[in-house]
Amino acid sequence: MNSVNMAEDGLVWQSEVQRLFVDQPTVREIPYLFRPCISLITGPCLRPVKKDNGPSISNNFMIQAHKTFSRRQALELYNNLVLPRRIEERMLKLLRQNRISKWFSGIGQEAIAVGVASALREEDYLLPMHRNLGLFTTRGVDLYRLFCQWLGKADGYTGGRDRSFHFGIPEKRIVGMISHLAATMPVADGLALASKLRGSGYVACSFCGDGATSEGEFHEALNLAAVWELPVIFIIENNGYGLSTPTEEQYACEDLVDRAWGYGMGGAKVDGNNIFDVMKAVAKARKLALGGQPTLIEAKTFRMRGHEEASGTFYVPDEKVEEWAKKDPLDRMERWLLDNEIVSGNDELDAVREKVDATFLPELERALKADDPVFDRREHEQRIFAPADFPERPSPSTSSERRFVDAIRLSLQQAFEEDEDFLIMGQDIAEYGGVFKVTEGFVEQFGRDRIRNTPIIEAGALGCAVGLALEGFKPVVEMQFADFISCGFNQIINNIAKGPYRWMPPLNITIRAPHGAGVGAGPYHSQSPEGWFMQHPGLKIVVPSTVEDAQNLFYSALHDPNPVLFFEHKKLYRSIRGEVPDHCIPEQLGQAKVRREGTDASIITYGMGVHWARDTADRYAEQNTAIEIVDLRTLAPLDLETVKKSVAKTNRVLLLQEPSTTLGPMSELASLITEQCFELLDAPVMRCSSLDMPVPFHPDLEKEYLADARLEETLENLLRY
Structure with a gap:
């Protein structure tokens, strides 16, 4: 009609x-x-409050409206x-x-x-x-x-x-x-x-x-x-x-x-x-x-x-x-x-x-009389993520030394230069460049239409991103701090994650979330909430640990047709450097990497945990103990095959994470390893996590809170078992 x-x-x-x-x-x-x-x-808005029992209309039930209203229109x-x-x-x-x-x-x-x-x-x-x-x-x-x-x-x-x-x-x-x-x-x-x-x-x-x-x-x-x-x-x-x-x-x-x-x-x-x-x-x-x-x-x-x-x-x-x-x-x-x-x-x-x-x-x-639906597990699972098809790109011919934050900035800048459908929304990201200066200078290069300051509205910005994605844009939403992502939890979990499974087309939405402790920022600017989202299908969760991954995985997240949560460790922003290509190289999300080969035990971790593990593995190498380090890089999808190969090789597993112990990302991985690799283990799967408490402010307190304070002790217990 x-x-x-x-x-x-x-x-x-x-x-x-x-x-x-x-x-x-x-x-x-x-x-x-x-x-x-x-x-x-x-009358003015400021007037005595009077409870309203219905619309203020006269007893004449219908206002006349027939001057140029045709019979056809009226009947329709x-x-x-x-x-x-x-x-x-x-x-x-x-x-x-x-x-x-x-x-x-x-x-x-x-x-x-x-x-x-x-x-x-x-x-x-x-x-x-x-x-x-x-x-x-x-x-x-x-x-x-x-x-x-x-x-x-x-x-x-x-x-x-x-x-x-x-x-x-x-x-x-x-x-x-x-x-x-x-x-x-x-x-x-x-x-x-x-x-x-x-x-x-x-x-x-x-x-x-x-x-x-x-x-x-x-x-x-x-x-x-x-x-x-x-x-x-x-x-x-x-x-x-x-x-x-x-x-x-x-x-x-x-x-x-x-x-x-x-x-x-x-x-x-x-x-x-x-x-x-x-x-x-x-x-x-x-x-x-x-x-x-x-x-x-x-x-x-x-x-x-x-x-x-x-x-x-x-x-x-x-x-x-x-x-x-x-x-x-x-x-x-x-x-x-x-x-x-x-x-x-x-x-x-x-x-x-x-x-x-x-x-x-x-x-x-x-x-x-129509048919009831029949459950086809493969069909339902295929609705969760759309295939990511990255175009072939020539290998970069030049490289430069960059910090972690510079690598993220480069990938964002490159994507924006290549595709006008990208735009970014967030608090103080325009002229100010964001609190971590990732988008500094972007408003001059790309204009305020694409580099958009928002009010302090996490849920509003994330919901807006859904509408933009439905119209073919590729919105990026910056959480000023990952801690504030809780204010947008409803949009992420109930609109963004579930949308394509229910009826929506794929939603190319990238959510940037600076996370992590170690910078003395206290309980509301230091959390690592990446594990909160693992149990909600429809979200890809990426946590890079190196400059190269910060550059390439973020570029990949931007071009992935599915919603991606990209967690960037604040302490790594300006504390690590690396020689990386001057052009981003996309790759499929969901592939772990072995950062260090070893035979005596496997430390499986991600993000800041990779750096803690390397420091510890260096000390054990001096004692002729070879520790293998597996960097998950993405928590969803989870690359269980790479994990299983490492378990089969070393037969001992330590799961290292920055979030607190209870229901952290490694709780799920511990269960999967126990279920699928039990006969390969020579010792119980052990976890090393930050303590079950809010992140304290003072550096001395924060140091003892973090998992790194107990890593060597936990590894020693694993090796001695």
Whole structure:
């Protein structure tokens, strides 16, 4: 079905919604104390708090909107409203029959989804939530595949790998939700940034509920959109409740749209059960967004059923349900059609419903009989990582001595010179060059569009990277310190890592994370969190130990089509040097290296551990004890074959890591060696780790905390066993 495009059809409504956007200077130009709310509400933002029980509309249930509205357009709009309602009613029957597992009802909220999809253009991105079935149906998605998705069938959009509306359709410009609310809002920023950088002329429109507006990613997304003046629209479907928590227990402001003023962006409050108000607001917001002013729209509506069907509505007062039932968007549309003589009677309305049923019921019956998915382990595993295909490059003819930090800088610079799709985001990375000066001078060479300072928003920047990657960019995100990566954990684990397995194309995202202790930086600037991510498939984890690897593995990470976490040890930045080629050499990630041959014991390690192991092995060499050192280089994928060969050679294994002992990276490796190499061992697998405590600040304390303080003692115990 085609959406009703207001710009093309020239629709005009004499509507109170015209007051939504105040004709005035941009928010930034208005003195702080005199900025009015850009919303339907008159008066200043600073006003007494009054709890709101519904949209401020008159008893006249529908604002007249028929001046140039053709019969065809009106009936098409009504058809688009009826379709999701009829589908939902049928899905509720299937739920009661236990033929689907769960349903999040959008009954009573159809005017928002249908209105938004009708007002936007096909090239605009939609990022829906649970109750936005009308977006999918108005965009004309394949109904058979849609039903298969809900039924968990093999022909669903995720083939049974994910549920309900947790999917996207790139060809329809739809980016699906995840269960973590507000997490796709920064993704809309990335999609919008891609439009702005390329001059593509589309907007991204992201949905959330009233409950999600308390999430950090909501605020990070709004702030980033406003600061970068992105072509993005945020829609709040304020339906009165979180799951059961009413809005008056969720926020203290009178209206959620008031937050738009605080972020310096446009805002509108609309009657979400009036499709004309929604369309008018979205059409205006689209125009403003393309001009550099993102907009927050609060659509007042009501959830007529439970958060999901199992939760019920016992916590909702009966009188509130009765009040909102009178504002049902379909009933209002039908009365408008009749009052304006667009249809002659109920028979014509019945005919539309019958036509709608004939459209979807056969597809639903077909989906009910479709095949269930069959688990093919190889197929599922192949979805985790896309193949990395590096082009052949001539061997570099010259080389230079570089520090660890210089090697990272060179690979980043070379990639940026070769491919304009690379850009980097992070805190203080532009003119300042980053706290470790890796990008110093880059803004002069590559410009501020590609070297982008962000606010202090780890999650917002990472979510933005997802949107950019979906549009073919190759974003790099710098964590100022690896410790702060915890603030972006949700985006990394639940959006970035799982995305390609669920439905997304490969995401070429590289995350730089300066990690490690030994520089007296204390417990919040010294952590080594690389092990946190090993148990989450979909992420490659690289930890170089040499200048050559810092250069080549980072260049490889940048060109790998999969998400890569690249951990750079802060102490190594300026403490080691090496003669390396003047041009980067890419290689497949996931290959360990034997740094030193030996026969008496194997130290298996990575990163800073390689240097500790070398110093110790040098001392033992003086005693004619040959220690082999295996540098893992990547923790995911893990090169177990190289490890097994070393175990078979020396029969004794010491696993060395900088992170604390419990559940560190070497815990997993110890288990694998015990399982697969037990008969090759002459002694128990031993670990040498930093202590199970936060990293202390004072250098003397930090020295005793680190694994290096116990390495020789642990190795001696292994050799004597």
